[in-house]
Amino acid sequence: MNTLLNILIDGLAYGMVLFVIAVGLSVTLGLMRFVNLSHGAFAMVGGYCAALLTREAQWSFWLAVPAAVLATALLGGLLEALVLRHLYRRKELEQVLFTIGLSFVLIATTNALVGPQVQMIPLPPLLSGSVDLGFRTLPAQRLLVIGAGCAVAALAAWTVSCTRFGIWLRAAVDHSGTASSLGIPIRTVQCASFAAGAALAGLGGILGAELMPLEPYYALKYLVLVLVVVSVGGMGSITGSLLAAVLLGVIETASKYLASEWGSLFFFVAMALLLAWRPNGLLKR
Amino acid sequence: MNTMTTLTPVLAAAPGQAAAPRCAPAWRAPLGVLLVGMAACALMPDQLGLMTRIFITALFVLSLDLVVGVAGLATLGHAALFGMGAYAAGIFALQVHPDPLVGLAVGIAAGAGLAVLSGAFLLRFQGFTFLMLTVAISQILLSLAQKARHWTGGDDGLSGFVMGPLLGRFEFDLEGRVAALYALVVLAVLFYVARRIVDSPFGLAVRGIHENRARMAALGTPVFARLWVLYTVAGAMAGAAGALSAQTNAVVGMDSLSFALSAEALVMLILGGAGRLTGALIGATVFTVLHHTAASINPYHWLFVVGALLMLVVLVSPAKAWAWLRRRSGGAR
Numbered sequence: 001m002n003t004l005l006n007i008l009i010d011g012l013a014y015g016m017v018l019f020v021i022a023v024g025l026s027v028t029l030g031l032m033r034f035v036n037l038s039h040g041a042f043a044m045v046g047g048y049c050a051a052l053l054t055r056e057a058q059w060s061f062w063l064a065v066p067a068a069v070l071a072t073a074l075l076g077g078l079l080e081a082l083v084l085r086h087l088y089r090r091k092e093l094e095q096v097l098f099t100i101g102l103s104f105v106l107i108a109t110t111n112a113l114v115g116p117q118v119q120m121i122p123l124p125p126l127l128s129g130s131v132d133l134g135f136r137t138l139p140a141q142r143l144l145v146i147g148a149g150c151a152v153a154a155l156a157a158w159t160v161s162c163t164r165f166g167i168w169l170r171a172a173v174d175h176s177g178t179a180s181s182l183g184i185p186i187r188t189v190q191c192a193s194f195a196a197g198a199a200l201a202g203l204g205g206i207l208g209a210e211l212m213p214l215e216p217y218y219a220l221k222y223l224v225l226v227l228v229v230v231s232v233g234g235m236g237s238i239t240g241s242l243l244a245a246v247l248l249g250v251i252e253t254a255s256k257y258l259a260s261e262w263g264s265l266f267f268f269v270a271m272a273l274l275l276a277w278r279p280n281g282l283l284k285r
Numbered sequence: 286m287n288t289m290t291t292l293t294p295v296l297a298a299a300p301g302q303a304a305a306p307r308c309a310p311a312w313r314a315p316l317g318v319l320l321v322g323m324a325a326c327a328l329m330p331d332q333l334g335l336m337t338r339i340f341i342t343a344l345f346v347l348s349l350d351l352v353v354g355v356a357g358l359a360t361l362g363h364a365a366l367f368g369m370g371a372y373a374a375g376i377f378a379l380q381v382h383p384d385p386l387v388g389l390a391v392g393i394a395a396g397a398g399l400a401v402l403s404g405a406f407l408l409r410f411q412g413f414t415f416l417m418l419t420v421a422i423s424q425i426l427l428s429l430a431q432k433a434r435h436w437t438g439g440d441d442g443l444s445g446f447v448m449g450p451l452l453g454r455f456e457f458d459l460e461g462r463v464a465a466l467y468a469l470v471v472l473a474v475l476f477y478v479a480r481r482i483v484d485s486p487f488g489l490a491v492r493g494i495h496e497n498r499a500r501m502a503a504l505g506t507p508v509f510a511r512l513w514v515l516y517t518v519a520g521a522m523a524g525a526a527g528a529l530s531a532q533t534n535a536v537v538g539m540d541s542l543s544f545a546l547s548a549e550a551l552v553m554l555i556l557g558g559a560g561r562l563t564g565a566l567i568g569a570t571v572f573t574v575l576h577h578t579a580a581s582i583n584p585y586h587w588l589f590v591v592g593a594l595l596m597l598v599v600l601v602s603p604a605k606a607w608a609w610l611r612r613r614s615g616g617a618r
Contacts, residue, residue, distance in 0.1 A: 100592075109589070262428055268420075
């Protein structure tokens with residue numbers, strides 16, 4: 001019973017981290033039709049910024065996290081405005097090649113600047129302790145991750161479906177020519193949504209630093225997991241990504257607890273079965 | 286006189302037959318590969334290890350080209366077939382018999398067998414779903430190989446097998462001369478086979494499926510069966526490459542099943558140009574030589590080079606990129 005609860009909590013936290021990183025990719029991939037394999041690198045940049053700001057510059061955790069997220073958003077926005085927007089109309093394979101190349105360069109740069117060792121983000125006292133929930137005590141960091149994941153899910157779903165910005169985004173995606181003749185600032189919308197996706201990846205990288213250790217190869221190592229979540233959830237579907245991330249996160253955590261010698265076998269078996277059952281994603285027709 | 290008589294009708298009919306395709310005989314390019322490879326081995330006798338690696342990688346990328354370039358199925362799990370062949374050949378040499386040619390046949394059979402089994406499942410899907418499922422299959426195989434430590438040696442790798450002499454006569458020497466020539470001959474033979482398959486009616490049908498699946502189905506081509514056969518052939522060739530790698534290195538590591546190997550092979554294929562078979566050989570050679578040069582300086586240095594290269598290939602037109610590459614390699618030597 002105790003193990004089961006541990007698995008559920010840890011799996012939920014792991015799934016939430018996967019979701020926060022994956023949701024940006026799901027939006028660029030599903031709504032903007034841009035295959036961005038450097039998404040893992042954005043998560044890495046966010047995590048590294050937070051680690052360096054808190055450890056080297058001695059900033060407070062609560063100040064460093066928004067700064068790091070903002071920095072990632074800035075990087076994403078700049079890249080989009082300068083280079084990536086020219087690739088929207090290119091073939092998928094070219095997008096894949098370019099963004100993989102970009103990840104490689106970011107990995108090499110990170111290693112040259114910071115070094116190959118694993119980066120830790122020191123937690124403030126409030127988060128390093130544990131919280132008594134009445135029926136049991138939980139590490140505060142896990143609670144923060146789960147809370148942040150829920151908040152991101154709600155905010156993202158609300159933005160895309162209910163706000164003017166979400167309407168602009170969907171209009172720009174469906175028919176960019178018509179949308180722009182109706183006065184929708186397409187370039188701003190595309191750039192802003194790309195930057196927001198990058199920012200969320202950065203946030204995910206920070207939140208998940210305990211579960212997915214930050215090192216230069218982070219960008220490629222976890223890219224596969226994020227792609228799995230996006231494909232199982234269905235591209236462009238935020239709820240689908242959340243469902244897939246939590247489901248796969250719980251499966252992965254359970255297999256680590258109960259059958260660690262099998263590695264990631266169950267994770268990928270589950271993925272293959274889910275994709276075979278619903279090739280377009282859990283929540284797509 | 287003989288040449289004249291054969292030439293004149295061609296020249297006379299030139300205006301009418303200008304549109305007819307001019308096909309080079311299928312044996313010409315493989316023979317060229319064989320000669321160039323032997324010349325390279327003779328000229329650089331201290332680089333035979335690198336040569337062997339180039340030949341094996343070229344064979345692997347060639348098999349990937351059948352799937353990606355000819356059939357148009359983007360896959361990131363091709364290393365599964367390579368690793369399957371490598372482990373099968375290694376285990377066979379360790380437990381049953383050390384003869385290299387029988388081991389090669391076992392590797393080919395293992396690769397083809399895995400391709401038959403996984404293809405029956407994978408080929409029901411298309412596009413991004415297919416891509417992700419190939420990743421899943423190769424990761425599942427990797428986990429299984431890690432679990433079966435008794436057979437595969439787990440993370441330590443499979444080693445301790447000694448190959449017998451090739452054809453009962455040629456021992457694998459320390460310099461790697463026999464290994465390099467063995468790999469080269471297998472590459473040339475399988476290149477010839479691949480060329481014949483691609484130019485056959487079967488190959489044309491697969492190309493047609495690549496261009497328009499629905500139209501080929503409407504024409505009566507059994508799409509699934511054609512792709513399944515092609516995937517099996519590609520699996521056999523990847524298995525052969527894996528078996529060669531196991532036999533010439535005398536060790537099989539977990540990295541022969543890894544995602545990185547699949548991704549690197551795809552990068553090589555795109556660098557050289559997909560769909561033309563020769564592109565696979567060129568891409569594998571350029572990439573392996575670059576890797577060898579840059580990685581001996583610093584592994585991250587190497588990542589930077591290949592990353593920049595990839596972005597350049599996309600941003601600058603391929604022709605310009607090739608010119609740049611040629612300048613670069615010319616300056617490096």
